[in-house]
Amino acid sequence: MSAGKHKLLQPDPADVPKAVVSRLSLYLRELQRLSQHGKNTVSSSQLGRLLGFTDAQVRKDLACFGHFGQPGIGYRCDELVGVIRRILGTDRTWTVALLGVGNLGRALLGYKGFAAKGFQFVAAFDSDPRKADGVIDGVRVHPMDQLSELVHRQRIQLAMLSVPAAAAQSVAELAIAAGVVGIVNFAPVTLSLPEHVSLVGVDLATELEQIAFSVANRTNPR
Amino acid sequence: MSAGKHKLLQPDPADVPKAVVSRLSLYLRELQRLSQHGKNTVSSSQLGRLLGFTDAQVRKDLACFGHFGQPGIGYRCDELVGVIRRILGTDRTWTVALLGVGNLGRALLGYKGFAAKGFQFVAAFDSDPRKADGVIDGVRVHPMDQLSELVHRQRIQLAMLSVPAAAAQSVAELAIAAGVVGIVNFAPVTLSLPEHVSLVGVDLATELEQIAFSVANRTNPR
DNA sequence: CCGTGTGAAATCGTTCACAGCC
DNA sequence: GGCTGTGAACGATTTCACACGG
Numbered sequence: 001m002s003a004g005k006h007k008l009l010q011p012d013p014a015d016v017p018k019a020v021v022s023r024l025s026l027y028l029r030e031l032q033r034l035s036q037h038g039k040n041t042v043s044s045s046q047l048g049r050l051l052g053f054t055d056a057q058v059r060k061d062l063a064c065f066g067h068f069g070q071p072g073i074g075y076r077c078d079e080l081v082g083v084i085r086r087i088l089g090t091d092r093t094w095t096v097a098l099l100g101v102g103n104l105g106r107a108l109l110g111y112k113g114f115a116a117k118g119f120q121f122v123a124a125f126d127s128d129p130r131k132a133d134g135v136i137d138g139v140r141v142h143p144m145d146q147l148s149e150l151v152h153r154q155r156i157q158l159a160m161l162s163v164p165a166a167a168a169q170s171v172a173e174l175a176i177a178a179g180v181v182g183i184v185n186f187a188p189v190t191l192s193l194p195e196h197v198s199l200v201g202v203d204l205a206t207e208l209e210q211i212a213f214s215v216a217n218r219t220n221p222r
Numbered sequence: 223m224s225a226g227k228h229k230l231l232q233p234d235p236a237d238v239p240k241a242v243v244s245r246l247s248l249y250l251r252e253l254q255r256l257s258q259h260g261k262n263t264v265s266s267s268q269l270g271r272l273l274g275f276t277d278a279q280v281r282k283d284l285a286c287f288g289h290f291g292q293p294g295i296g297y298r299c300d301e302l303v304g305v306i307r308r309i310l311g312t313d314r315t316w317t318v319a320l321l322g323v324g325n326l327g328r329a330l331l332g333y334k335g336f337a338a339k340g341f342q343f344v345a346a347f348d349s350d351p352r353k354a355d356g357v358i359d360g361v362r363v364h365p366m367d368q369l370s371e372l373v374h375r376q377r378i379q380l381a382m383l384s385v386p387a388a389a390a391q392s393v394a395e396l397a398i399a400a401g402v403v404g405i406v407n408f409a410p411v412t413l414s415l416p417e418h419v420s421l422v423g424v425d426l427a428t429e430l431e432q433i434a435f436s437v438a439n440r441t442n443p444r
Numbered sequence: 445c446c447g448t449g450t451g452a453a454a455t456c457g458t459t460c461a462c463a464g465c466c
Numbered sequence: 467g468g469c470t471g472t473g474a475a476c477g478a479t480t481t482c483a484c485a486c487g488g
Contacts, residue, residue, distance in 0.1 A: 012441070013436070013441060014441070017478075019479075020479095021432060021435050021436075022428070022432060024435075026412065028431075029410060029412075030412065033411075043446085043447060043448090044447075044448075045447085050412065051412050054480080054481065055448095056480075056481055056482070060449085060450085060479090060480080062449095063448085063450075067448085068448095069448050070448075070487085071446080071448045071449085072445080072447055072448080072487070072488040073446085073448090073488070074446090074448085075448090087435070088431050088434055088435045089434040089435055089439070090431055090434055094434055096430070103328065103332040103333065104329045106329065107325040107326045108426070110325040111325065111426060113426060113427040114427055117427045117431065118434075157437070158430065158433060158434075158437070160430075181437050182433035182434070182436070182437045183433070184433060188251060188335055189255075190251075190252065190272065190274065192274075196440070198432075198433045200429050200432050200433060202424065202426075202429055203247070203251070203335075204335060204336070205333075205335040205336055205338070205339045206248070207422050207424055208316075208318070208336065208382075209246075209250075209310050209312055210243060210244060210247065210420075210422050211404035211405070211420045211422055212312055212316055212340075212341075212380075213246075213309070213310045213311055214235070214243075214404070215379070215404045216311025217238075218235070218420075219235060239456075239457065241457075242457095265470090266469075266470075276458080278458075278459055278461095278472095279458065282457090282458080282459090282471085282472085284470095284471095285470085285471060285472075289470085291470050291471080292465085292466070292469080293465040293468080294466040294470080295466070295468085295470090296468090296469065
């Protein structure tokens with residue numbers, strides 16, 4: 001592999017705190033914005049201020065992966081965009097299946113942000129036969145019982161799971177058996193899956209509960 | 223304060239780690255499920271196993287707020303449901319506005335999970351006049367320029383923000399000026415808001431990036 | 445002088461291990 | 467015997483502070 005100007009360390013992933021990875025996504029988002037606005041370089045303190053982190057935090061996070069900054073100058077925005085995408089693995093395209101074509105599922109299919117980040121829906125599935133065999137936002141909807149075959153045949157790597165809570169565990173297991181290695185779960189249940197599968201859960205009601213708590217327990221109520 | 227059987231501590235909210243609060247939501251979700259399945263009590267180790275935490279973690283988390291368990295028995299599911307709802311502030315209803323009626327916004331309006339947890343959409347807003355003045359899932363859609371007046375008049379407390387990234391900061395500021403005190407932000411930008419406003423950000427593409435990273439950096443690739 | 449990279453210190457969160465209670 | 471509540475030990479992450487480079 002032809003190296004860039006600056007070396008890219010490849011630390012044991014277990015050494016990288018999960019919190020660092022989630023900030024990486026935020027750095028990337030902000031850097032792309034800065035880059036588009038014509039900014040050439042940022043310092044750790046500028047980037048930190050924009051995102052609500054300290055400058056030391058920004059530097060430590062980036063230093064996990066190599067030496068990308070120039071003393072006295074800062075970081076080159078476009079270079080760092082490339083570096084972070086390579087670290088996150090989004091410098092290539094990922095194939096994604098949508099599991100469960102309800103309200104939320106349809107919204108996910110139509111969400112423009114995924115393609116821009118390298119995630120491509122290649123198939124959708126629903127167990128309601130009336131929904132199957134249509135096309136939504138350019139993506140074919142298949143009956144759920146073809147999941148196994150199509151995931152396998154189309155080499156689908158990731159899945160977004162937006163089926164009802166009661167079905168989530170078994171649909172997830174089917175997807176995994178067919179070769180899916182990462183799942184974003186929108187169903188309001190905790191899935192129990194093999195170690196080797198990457199999983200993040202997004203529970204919309206739970207997000208509101210977090211807000212409710214901090215409002216309800218405000219030290220300085222209005 | 224009229225106490226129940228067991229005292230409910232009210233610690234300085236600043237003393238409660240954010241991680242504890244987010245686990246509280248998961249405990250609640252699981253306890254409601256257990257309760258519905260007719261289970262009377264759970265031990266910390268059972269609850270932990272179901273959610274992927276240690277037993278000590280469960281006990282420590284709950285002990286932040288009082289003494290709810292019975293040695294030798296465990297925790298009473300339905301009692302604990304009530305306690306956690308009181309802690310989270312979801313033992314009463316919250317009024318919520320939906321800001322931005324795109325694909326995602328419509329899905330949020332139709333999401334059943336919110337009402338069940340005590341969150342009620344009372345109005346939606348969109349700056350596209352063609353979308354305004356309709357009714358979606360029983361919620362009236364208003365033009366964005368009525369946001370200020372209606373949030374104020376209807377005493378709307380929280381907002382879910384699903385407008386395009388470019389509009390998010392200014393729409394959020396409008397909502398806050400009108401009295402909203404908590405926001406769940408789905409737009410892929412970091413908002414800069416006054417201290418006294420509670421904010422959580424949900425970036426759907428970012429969630430996929432987390433998965434991509436852990437798959438791409440798997441120690442044991444398939 | 446400005447700004448990075450990085451050990452050392454401080455802080456925060458989790459797990460251990462056990463006393464006490466049912 | 468089973469299980470909670472909790473101080474103490476541990477581990478992880480964040481912040482500090484400074485040496486070094488453009």
